[in-house]
Amino acid sequence: MAxxxxxxxxxxxxxxRPAATFVQTAAKAPFDVSIAKAGGRPVSAKSIxxxxxxxxxxxxxxxxxxxxxxxxxxxxxxxxxxxxx
Amino acid sequence: xxxxxxxxxxAGAAFGLAAVPDPVFSQAMVGPGAAIDPERxxxxxxxxxxxxxIKLHPxxxxxVGDDGRGVLVHLGIDTVQLRGxxxxxxxxxxxxxxxxxxxxxxxxxxxxAGGRSPFCAVVALDAVDGSISDVAVGxxxxxxxxxxxx
Numbered sequence: 258m259a260x261x262x263x264x265x266x267x268x269x270x271x272x273x274r275p276a277a278t279f280v281q282t283a284a285k286a287p288f289d290v291s292i293a294k295a296g297g298r299p300v301s302a303k304s305i306x307x308x309x310x311x312x313x314x315x316x317x318x319x320x321x322x323x324x325x326x327x328x329x330x331x332x333x334x335x336x337x338x339x340x341x342x
Numbered sequence: 343x344x345x346x347x348x349x350x351x352x353a354g355a356a357f358g359l360a361a362v363p364d365p366v367f368s369q370a371m372v373g374p375g376a377a378i379d380p381e382r383x384x385x386x387x388x389x390x391x392x393x394x395x396i397k398l399h400p401x402x403x404x405x406v407g408d409d410g411r412g413v414l415v416h417l418g419i420d421t422v423q424l425r426g427x428x429x430x431x432x433x434x435x436x437x438x439x440x441x442x443x444x445x446x447x448x449x450x451x452x453x454x455a456g457g458r459s460p461f462c463a464v465v466a467l468d469a470v471d472g473s474i475s476d477v478a479v480g481x482x483x484x485x486x487x488x489x490x491x492x
Contacts, residue, residue, distance in 0.1 A: 269422055277371035305372055306412040306467040309404055310396050 259328040261336045262295065262320050271313035271339065279338050280305045288325030290335070295320060302335065344409055346491040349441050350482040351387045351415045352450070352462050354380035358477060359463060364419045367463040372414065374474040375465035376489050378482065382451040382460070386432065386444035387417055388484050390464055395437050395445065400429035403445055404467070411491065412467040417448055419459040428452050442485040466491045 267275040283290040283302035291299035292308060295318040300307035302321060313319055321335050350356065355378065362368045362377045389395070393407035401421035406412040417429070430447040433439055450460035466474055469491060477489040 273422070274366045274371070277366055281371065304468050306404070306406070309414065309467070310412075312397060 258322055258324045259332050260322040261332045262318055263336045263339045264318050265313050265339050266342045268315055270315050276308050280308055282334055286331050288323055290323040293320045346411055348390045348413055348488050348491055350378055350486045350488040351390050352378050352380045353484045354378040356478040356482045362461050362463050363459050373465045373467050373469050376477045378462045380450040380460050380462055384449040387446045389439040389441055389443045389445055390415055392441045395433055395435055398435040400426035414465040414467055416463040418453045419461055464488055
């Protein structure tokens with residue numbers, strides 16, 4: 258299981274464009290991808306409903322994880338999206 | 343097969359999502375749905391479906407039905423920047439609401455006067471391509487049918 262912990266830096270948090278880009282990227286993976294707030298319950302990173310419901314604000318940390326061929330690269334990409342201002 | 347009737351949250355002129363002046367919505371990045379150019383008068387935005395308000399921001403809310411389907415209502419473009427000014431919450435996060443029940447009172451004319459588009463996006467979250475049909479075009483009242491989600 259690969260994992261990244263990153264701080265969400267977009268002013269709007271993980272909503273609107275950052276959320277849509279994040280979910281669209283995760284959804285392309287052939288394996289499960291999850292997202293959680295630090296210490297929180299993981300939800301599917303492929304579901305815009307789940308990600309919006311998670312309500313991650315600017316400056317909050319998230320943990321994203323995945324397991325499968327290419328998981329490391331995907332998590333790098335998702336971490337980049339999340340940490341982009 | 344599930345069929346969800348999604349109601350217009352506000353009164354105005356209904357369009358396809360492509361009409362929204364924000365690519366996040368117009369390119370259906372968040373999901374498929376419809377848009378409404380609201381009447382420029384103070385009004386109440388209502389719940390598009392019956393269910394639970396799982397997220398309630400002054401400028402946007404998500405209602406999830408008993409079948410787990412979620413619908414996002416986004417009131418105006420870039421209205422997150424208003425930080426709630428001009429929006430009055432008529433319900434609370436976690437509340438159960440009936441389709442058509444008022445959720446937020448707002449004034450599209452004031453949003454427009456502030457230099458922002460008051461366009462309202464109504465998005466079927468996690469909907470698969472082609473699952474939206476019967477999208478209303480033209481004048482709708484709040485609570486009128488806006489589209490079907492199969």
